[in-house]
Amino acid sequence: MPQLNENFLKLEKNYLFINIAKKIKAYSDANPDADIIRMGIGDVTQPIAQCVIDAMKKGADEMAVKETFKGYEDSGAGYDFLKEAVSGYYSSFGVEIKPDEIRINDGAKCDCGNIVDIFGNDNVVLITDPAYPVYVDTNLMNGRRVIYADSNEQNSFAAMPDESVHADLIYLCSPNNPTGSVYTKDQLKEWISYAKKNNAIIIYDCAYEAFITEEDIPRSIFAVEGSRECAIEMCSLSKTAGFTGMRCGYTVIPDELTAKASDGSEVSISQLWGRRQGSKFNGVSYPVQCAAAAVFSEEGLKQTSENIKYYQQNAKVIASALDEMGIKYTGGKNSPYIWFKCPNNMSSWDFFDKLLSEANVVGTPGSGFGKNGEGWFRLTAFGDSERTKEAMERFKALKF
Numbered sequence: 001m002p003q004l005n006e007n008f009l010k011l012e013k014n015y016l017f018i019n020i021a022k023k024i025k026a027y028s029d030a031n032p033d034a035d036i037i038r039m040g041i042g043d044v045t046q047p048i049a050q051c052v053i054d055a056m057k058k059g060a061d062e063m064a065v066k067e068t069f070k071g072y073e074d075s076g077a078g079y080d081f082l083k084e085a086v087s088g089y090y091s092s093f094g095v096e097i098k099p100d101e102i103r104i105n106d107g108a109k110c111d112c113g114n115i116v117d118i119f120g121n122d123n124v125v126l127i128t129d130p131a132y133p134v135y136v137d138t139n140l141m142n143g144r145r146v147i148y149a150d151s152n153e154q155n156s157f158a159a160m161p162d163e164s165v166h167a168d169l170i171y172l173c174s175p176n177n178p179t180g181s182v183y184t185k186d187q188l189k190e191w192i193s194y195a196k197k198n199n200a201i202i203i204y205d206c207a208y209e210a211f212i213t214e215e216d217i218p219r220s221i222f223a224v225e226g227s228r229e230c231a232i233e234m235c236s237l238s239k240t241a242g243f244t245g246m247r248c249g250y251t252v253i254p255d256e257l258t259a260k261a262s263d264g265s266e267v268s269i270s271q272l273w274g275r276r277q278g279s280k281f282n283g284v285s286y287p288v289q290c291a292a293a294a295v296f297s298e299e300g301l302k303q304t305s306e307n308i309k310y311y312q313q314n315a316k317v318i319a320s321a322l323d324e325m326g327i328k329y330t331g332g333k334n335s336p337y338i339w340f341k342c343p344n345n346m347s348s349w350d351f352f353d354k355l356l357s358e359a360n361v362v363g364t365p366g367s368g369f370g371k372n373g374e375g376w377f378r379l380t381a382f383g384d385s386e387r388t389k390e391a392m393e394r395f396k397a398l399k400f
């Protein structure tokens with residue numbers, strides 16, 4: 001009989017968004033006429049830019065012609081044309097990343113979860129709380145010790161390092177999911193200095209960088225000095241260009257990033273990650289990589305920024321409704337997420353139930369992202385604009 005990895009038995013029975021989907025289904029089965037507005041999971045609703053779809057179609061057509069047909073991509077790390085496009089995108093905001101420091105993947109979630117394969121199970125993992133559940137879950141699955149840095153109202157949901165605590169791996173996310181807060185350059189400098197003192201590696205998730213509106217907020221940790229020796233960065237086209245159903249993202253591991261093996265030798269993290277991917281991942285489909293490269297073309301960036309503006313407008317609608325109701329919130333400005341305090345000191349799940357049953361609006365309970373999320377709630381700006389307005393009208397009409 002196989003032994004189970006019993007670490008899985010210590011996890012919540014379902015992934016957060018599966019739990020929420022089950023609750024919505026139970027409610028809509030019992031109330032088939034309810035007109036439910038979904039502002040829970042951060043999934044996009046606007047169609048992908050036409051020039052991106054045209055590039056994907058062209059890529060698909062090439063697969064039907066003997067001379068241009070593609071099988072496996074040799075390196076598994078992504079086609080050069082896409083890695084060059086990503087590298088060019090970084091240059092556009094002043095960050096120099098070599099194409100060979102980039103590996104193309106099927107979205108940030110997979111790499112965020114899988115990167116732990118290359119690190120030993122005795123590492124101490126530091127995660128800001130609240131956090132995207134993938135960071136915590138994937139480390140608990142391997143039985144690692146997870147410690148938390150509190151993000152709360154006092155620090156505007158931007159946790160900072162505690163010098164008295166040691167960590168080997170550090171997860172940071174900016175713009176943050178779920179709180180919408182962002183790290184400034186100075187704050188990232190502190191994290192980099194903490195990582196260096198501890199010989200730690202930062203796993204930096206910037207999946208929402210395209211939503212940054214403030215000029216001086218870094219779009220990449222590599223915009224901050226010293227980061228190349230201590231950070232891995234993960235980004236995705238899911239939110240930037242509406243790829244939640246297409247699946248494409250990228251991970252950047254600088255050449256300088258190394259860690260010491262137990263025999264004292266210096267090991268390249270990029271080499272180790274490449275080795276892991278070589279055995280466990282066969283790359284992203286050619287047509288999707290063609291589409292992804294088109295996102296970074298002049299026309300692609302222009303067209304995709306229209307969708308981002310659309311969502312930013314939704315964020316304003318949500319924020320101004322909360323302002324009107326006198327509810328405290330963060331996010332919305334540099335992020336598609338708005339994170340607010342549940343009215344009347346309600347618990348996150350009680351408020352979820354009230355919002356669903358009395359307004360037929362779905363959001364995400366803050367406590368699903370960690371203990372500091374209790375009493376807080378997340379709405380996404382990724383919805384349809386009319387439905388977002390309607391949802392906020394229903395919210396304002398609630399009686400407490």
Ligand code: MLT
Pocket residue numbers: 040041042043109132177238
């Ligand atoms: C979320 O709602 O937090 C998102 O779905 C995250 C993701 O893209 O997996």
